[in-house]
Amino acid sequence: MTAYDDLMLFQRETEALSQVAGRLGWDQETMMPDGAAPQRAEEHGAMANILHARRVDPRVGDWLAKAEAVDDVAAANLRHIRRSFERTTKVPARLAAELAQTTSLAHRVWAKARAAEDVAAFLPMLQKVLDLRREEAAAIAGNTDPYDALLDDYEPGATGASLSAMFAALRPRLVALREAVLDQPQPAPLQGQFDEAGQLALSQKLAQAFGYNLDNGRIDKAVHPFSAGSGLDVRITTRTNPADPFNCFYSTIHEVGHAAYEQGIDHAHLLTPLGAGVSMGVHESQSRIYENQLGRSRAFTGWLYGQMRDQFGDFGVADEDAFYACVNRVTDGFIRTEADELQYNLHVLLRFDLERALISGDLAVSDLEAAWNDRFVADFGFAVDKPSNGVLQDVHWSEGLFGYFPTYTLGNVYAGCLHQALRSALPDLDDDLARGDTSRATGWLRANLQQYGGLRTPVETITHAAGIVPQEAPLLDYLEAKFSAIYGI
Amino acid sequence: MTAYDDLMLFQRETEALSQVAGRLGWDQETMMPDGAAPQRAEEHGAMANILHARRVDPRVGDWLAKAEAVDDVAAANLRHIRRSFERTTKVPARLAAELAQTTSLAHRVWAKARAAEDVAAFLPMLQKVLDLRREEAAAIAGNTDPYDALLDDYEPGATGASLSAMFAALRPRLVALREAVLDQPQPAPLQGQFDEAGQLALSQKLAQAFGYNLDNGRIDKAVHPFSAGSGLDVRITTRTNPADPFNCFYSTIHEVGHAAYEQGIDHAHLLTPLGAGVSMGVHESQSRIYENQLGRSRAFTGWLYGQMRDQFGDFGVADEDAFYACVNRVTDGFIRTEADELQYNLHVLLRFDLERALISGDLAVSDLEAAWNDRFVADFGFAVDKPSNGVLQDVHWSEGLFGYFPTYTLGNVYAGCLHQALRSALPDLDDDLARGDTSRATGWLRANLQQYGGLRTPVETITHAAGIVPQEAPLLDYLEAKFSAIYGI
Numbered sequence: 021m022t023a024y025d026d027l028m029l030f031q032r033e034t035e036a037l038s039q040v041a042g043r044l045g046w047d048q049e050t051m052m053p054d055g056a057a058p059q060r061a062e063e064h065g066a067m068a069n070i071l072h073a074r075r076v077d078p079r080v081g082d083w084l085a086k087a088e089a090v091d092d093v094a095a096a097n098l099r100h101i102r103r104s105f106e107r108t109t110k111v112p113a114r115l116a117a118e119l120a121q122t123t124s125l126a127h128r129v130w131a132k133a134r135a136a137e138d139v140a141a142f143l144p145m146l147q148k149v150l151d152l153r154r155e156e157a158a159a160i161a162g163n164t165d166p167y168d169a170l171l172d173d174y175e176p177g178a179t180g181a182s183l184s185a186m187f188a189a190l191r192p193r194l195v196a197l198r199e200a201v202l203d204q205p206q207p208a209p210l211q212g213q214f215d216e217a218g219q220l221a222l223s224q225k226l227a228q229a230f231g232y233n234l235d236n237g238r239i240d241k242a243v244h245p246f247s248a249g250s251g252l253d254v255r256i257t258t259r260t261n262p263a264d265p266f267n268c269f270y271s272t273i274h275e276v277g278h279a280a281y282e283q284g285i286d287h288a289h290l291l292t293p294l295g296a297g298v299s300m301g302v303h304e305s306q307s308r309i310y311e312n313q314l315g316r317s318r319a320f321t322g323w324l325y326g327q328m329r330d331q332f333g334d335f336g337v338a339d340e341d342a343f344y345a346c347v348n349r350v351t352d353g354f355i356r357t358e359a360d361e362l363q364y365n366l367h368v369l370l371r372f373d374l375e376r377a378l379i380s381g382d383l384a385v386s387d388l389e390a391a392w393n394d395r396f397v398a399d400f401g402f403a404v405d406k407p408s409n410g411v412l413q414d415v416h417w418s419e420g421l422f423g424y425f426p427t428y429t430l431g432n433v434y435a436g437c438l439h440q441a442l443r444s445a446l447p448d449l450d451d452d453l454a455r456g457d458t459s460r461a462t463g464w465l466r467a468n469l470q471q472y473g474g475l476r477t478p479v480e481t482i483t484h485a486a487g488i489v490p491q492e493a494p495l496l497d498y499l500e501a502k503f504s505a506i507y508g509i
Numbered sequence: 510m511t512a513y514d515d516l517m518l519f520q521r522e523t524e525a526l527s528q529v530a531g532r533l534g535w536d537q538e539t540m541m542p543d544g545a546a547p548q549r550a551e552e553h554g555a556m557a558n559i560l561h562a563r564r565v566d567p568r569v570g571d572w573l574a575k576a577e578a579v580d581d582v583a584a585a586n587l588r589h590i591r592r593s594f595e596r597t598t599k600v601p602a603r604l605a606a607e608l609a610q611t612t613s614l615a616h617r618v619w620a621k622a623r624a625a626e627d628v629a630a631f632l633p634m635l636q637k638v639l640d641l642r643r644e645e646a647a648a649i650a651g652n653t654d655p656y657d658a659l660l661d662d663y664e665p666g667a668t669g670a671s672l673s674a675m676f677a678a679l680r681p682r683l684v685a686l687r688e689a690v691l692d693q694p695q696p697a698p699l700q701g702q703f704d705e706a707g708q709l710a711l712s713q714k715l716a717q718a719f720g721y722n723l724d725n726g727r728i729d730k731a732v733h734p735f736s737a738g739s740g741l742d743v744r745i746t747t748r749t750n751p752a753d754p755f756n757c758f759y760s761t762i763h764e765v766g767h768a769a770y771e772q773g774i775d776h777a778h779l780l781t782p783l784g785a786g787v788s789m790g791v792h793e794s795q796s797r798i799y800e801n802q803l804g805r806s807r808a809f810t811g812w813l814y815g816q817m818r819d820q821f822g823d824f825g826v827a828d829e830d831a832f833y834a835c836v837n838r839v840t841d842g843f844i845r846t847e848a849d850e851l852q853y854n855l856h857v858l859l860r861f862d863l864e865r866a867l868i869s870g871d872l873a874v875s876d877l878e879a880a881w882n883d884r885f886v887a888d889f890g891f892a893v894d895k896p897s898n899g900v901l902q903d904v905h906w907s908e909g910l911f912g913y914f915p916t917y918t919l920g921n922v923y924a925g926c927l928h929q930a931l932r933s934a935l936p937d938l939d940d941d942l943a944r945g946d947t948s949r950a951t952g953w954l955r956a957n958l959q960q961y962g963g964l965r966t967p968v969e970t971i972t973h974a975a976g977i978v979p980q981e982a983p984l985l986d987y988l989e990a991k992f993s994a995i996y997g998i
Contacts, residue, residue: 032551033551033554033555033558036548036551036552036554036555037552037555037556037559039548039552040529040533040552040555040556043533043536044529044532047532047536051540051727052742053723053724053725053726053727053742053744054724055722055724055725055741055742056725056741056742057741058741059525059528059740059741059742059779059780060741060742062521062522062525062780063525063526063528063529065522065525066522066525066526066529067526067529069522070526070559233544234542235542235543235544236542236544236545237542238540238542251548252544252545252546252547252548252549253541253542253544253545253548253549255542290548291548291551
C-alpha cells in the first residue's frame with residue numbers, strides 16, 4: 021500500500037459517509053415524520069462531526085505529503101483532497117462548530133421572520149451568521165479577497181472579480197432585452213386546473229425522456245424540488261400546484277439535469293472525489309441546459325404540448341406556437357425562483373452585488389433591506405411590496421451561503437457555451453426534440469462533460485466540452501434570438 | 510463535566526449515529542433503487558466501522574473507570590455501556606471485520622442456495638460463519654458456556670440452561686395440545702381475494718387502533734415486515750397478499766407492538782442506552798401480546814370482522830365466531846413465520862436445540878440437514894419435502910444470529926405473564942376490545958413496562974410489570990384455554 025492508496029481508502033469511506041449524511045437530508049424533506057425533527061437534528065450533528073473529524077484528520081496531511089500521482093486521475097484526486105484539507109484545517113474547530121449551530125438556528129429564525137414579514141426579527145441573526153462567515157473567510161483567505169474564499173467553496177477557481185466582469189458583460193444586453201420584451205404585448209398565461217396525478221405521471225415521463233435512470237434513482241414529492249446523492253443512488257424530488265403544471269414539469273427537468281450529471285459520471289470514480297459534479301456552476305449548467313435550452317425550446321415544447329393534451333385534454337392553448345410563447349412568458353415578478361430565463365440573471369446580479377458588499381463591509385446589515393429595495397426598483401422598475409417578496413425571499417443567507425448565488429448565473433453562462441457547441445455538433449437536433457427524444461443531446465453532454473466528474477477544474481470542464489473558454493456571448497446571443505423571435509422584436 | 514457526563518455525551522452521539530445506520534437499513538428495504546446496492550454496501554460498511562471504533566474507543570474505558578452513578582438511571586446507563594464495551598473489546602478487530610464481511614457474503618449464498626434448494630451450496634459458508642461465531646463466543650465467554658455468550662447479545666442474563674428448562678416445561682403441554690387440536694375438524698380457511706388498497710387502509714386503521722403514533726413514525730411496504738428506529742422516529746413496514754389479508758393485518762399489529770414499545774419509552778431517555786427496548790425477548794413480548802393475546806382475541810376479532818365487512822363486503826365468513834376460529838386456525842405447516850400461536854414455539858424449540866449443538870460442537874454442519882429433518886418428523890409428524898421448507902427456510906444462521914431464535918419463545922412466555930397481569934388489572938378489557946379500543950390495554954403496557962426502556966434487566970422488566978418472575982404456566986394456561994374452546998376439546 022502506497023500513501024496514495026491509504027489516502028484513497030480513507031477518502032472512500034469518507035465519501036460513503038458523506039452519501040449517508042446526504043441521504044439523511046433527502047429523508048428529512050421527503051419521508052421523515054414531523055415529530056422526529058429534534059432527534060434528526062442530533063443525528064445530522066453527529067454525522068457532521070464525524071465528517072469534519074475525518075476531513076481534518078492529521079493522517080490526511082501525512083498521506084498528502086507523501087502521496088505521488090501516477091496518472092491524471094490520481095493527480096485530480098489529490099488536488100481535490102488537498103484543497104478540502106487545506107480549507108478545512110484553516111478553520112478553527114470552535115468556529116466550524118459555531119457556524120454549524122448558528123446557521124441551523126438562523127434557518128428557523130429566517131423562516132419565522134419571512135412568515136411574519138418582519139425583517140428586523142431576522143437581522144441580529146443575519147449579523148451573527150455574517151460575522152462568523154467573515155471570520156471563516158478571513159481564516160481561509162489570508163491576504164486575498166475574503167469573498168473569493170467563500171466563493172471557492174462552491175466554484176473552485178472563480179473570483180469576485182471574474183464574476184463581476186461576467187455580470188458587467190451580461191447586464192446591459194439583458195436589461196435592454198428585458199425592456200424590449202416587456203414593451204410588447206404579453207402572450208396569454210396558462211389557465212385552468214391540472215390534476216396532481218396527471219402532473220406526476222407526465223413529470224415521470226419527462227424525467228425518463230431526459231434520460232433519468234430510475235434503477236439508480238427515484239422521484240418523490242417535496243416542498244422545494246432538489247436532487248440528492250452521487251454515484252449509484254441519485255434521487256430527485258418535484259412538487260405540484262394545480263394551477264401551474266409548468267412548475268412541476270420544469271422543476272423535474274431541472275433536477276433531472278442535476279441528477280443526470282451525477283448518474284453520468286464514470287463509475288470508475290464511484291465514491292472518490294471525482295465521483296461527483298465538479299462545482300455548483302457546472303452542476304447548474306446541466307440543470308439549466310436540460311430545463312431551458314432543451315426543455316423550453318420550440319421543438320421540445322411542441323412535443324410537450326401534445327403530451328399535455330393527451331394527459332389533460334384541451335387546456336385552452338390553441339397550438340404549439342401559442343404554447344411555446346406561454347411556456348416562455350416574460351412578466352414582472354419579485355421572486356427569483358419563479359423568474360423566466362431572461363430576467364433570472366438580473367435577480368442573481370442584485371444578490372451578488374449586495375452580498376459582496378456585506379462581506380467586504382461596505383454594506384451594513386442594517387442597511388440591507390433599503391439597499392435591496394432601491395436596487396430592485398432600479399433594475400426592475402417597480403417597488404418591492406413586502407419583505408417576503410424582497411430581502412427575505414431566499415433561504416441562502418440564513419444558511420450562511422454567501423458566494424452561492426452567482427453560481428446560478430455562471431451555470432447559465434456555461435449552459436450557453438455548451439448549447440452553442442451542442443447545436444453545432446448536432447445541427448438537426450430539433451428533429452429529435454420535436455419527437456421528445458433528447459437522447460442524442462443528453463448523450464453528447466454525457467460524453468463531453470458529465471462522464472468526467474471532477475477530473476478537470478470547472479473552467480477546464482466547460483472548455484473541454486464547449487471547445488471555447490467560458491464566455492457570456494453565447495448565452496446572450498441565444499436569449500436575444502429566442503425572445504426576439506417570440507416577442508416579434 | 511464529570512467522567513459520567515463526558516461518557517454520556519460521547520454515547521449520545523454514538524446512539525444518534527446508530528439511529529442513522531438503522532435508518533439506512535430501513536431505506537434499503539423500502540425506498541432504495543435496486544441499482545444502488547453495491548454503493549449501499551460500502552455505506553453500511555463505513556457506518557459499521559465508525560460505530561465499532563466508537564464502541565471500543567479507549568476513552569470509554571477510561572470514563573467507565575472513573576464514572577460514578579448518582580441515581581438509578583445513571584447506574585443503568587453505566588451497566589449498559591460497560592456491558593457493550595466489555596463484550597466488544599474482547600473481540601479482536603480482525604475477527605469483528607471478518608465476521609461482518611463473511612455474514613454479509615453468507616446472506617447472499619444462503620438466498621441463492623434456498624432458491625436452488627441446494628443445501629450443499631450453503632454448508633461451506635455456514636461452516637465459516639459458525640467457526641467465526643464460535644471463536645467470538647469463546648473470546649467473550651472465557652470459561653463459561655459459549656452459547657450463553659452469544660445469547661447474551663440478544664437477551665442479557667439469559668442462559669442456554671435457563672432456556673432449556675423453559676422449553677422442557679413448554680414442550681409436553683404444547684405437544685399434547687397440538688395433537689388434541691389437530692384431531693379435531695378444521696375451521697374453514699379464508700377464501701377469496703382482498704384488494705391491496707383495502708388491506709393497506711384497514712392496516713393503517715389497525716395500527717392507529719393499537720396506538721401507533723404516526724407523528725413519530727410511518728408505514729411503508731416491504732418484502733419482510735419490520736420495525737426500525739428508536740425515540741422520535743420509529744417506522745414500521747407491512748406487506749400484502751391478495752389471498753391472505755390476515756398476513757397484512759397481523760404483521761402490522763405485530764410491528765406496531767415493537768414500535769409502540771420504542772415510542773412508549775420516556776423521552777428523558779432519548780438517545781441514551783435506556784432509550785431502546787431492553788432485549789429481543791422483551792421486545793417480542795410486546796409484539797406478541799399486541800398480535801396474539803389482544804389482536805387474535807375473541808373480542809378484538811369480533812370488531813375486526815365488522816371492519817373487514819365494511820372494507821371488503823361479505824367475504825364468505827358467516828359470523829364473528831366463525832371468523833375467530835378462522836383467524837386462529839391450527840394447521841400443519843413447514844414454515845415458522847407462518848405458524849399459528851400454538852405451534853410456533855415448537856418450531857423455535859427445534860432451532861434452539863440444533864443451534865446449541867452446533868455451537869457446542871455436538872452437531873457437525875454436515876449432519877445439520879438430517880438432524881433437522883429427523884427432528885421435524887418427530888415433532889410435527891410429517892416429513893420435510895424440500896430444503897426451503899426445512900433447514901434453509903430462515904435467514905438467521907446465515908447472518909450468524911446463533912442465540913436469536915429462543916428469544917421469540919421467551920417473548921411469548923413473557924407475553925403470557927404480562928397478559929395474565931393485564932387481565933387481572935382490567936377484568937372488563939374485552940368490552941373495550943370488542944369496540945376496537947385497545948387504549949386501556951396499551952396504556953397499561955406503556956405504564957408498567959414500555960416507558961422504562963432499558964432501566965431494568967429483562968427479567969426485572971417483566972417481573973416489575975407482571976408481578977411474577979417470568980414463568981411458562983400463564984402462556985400454557987392461556988393457550989390451552991383458548992384452543993380448547995375454539996376446537997371444543
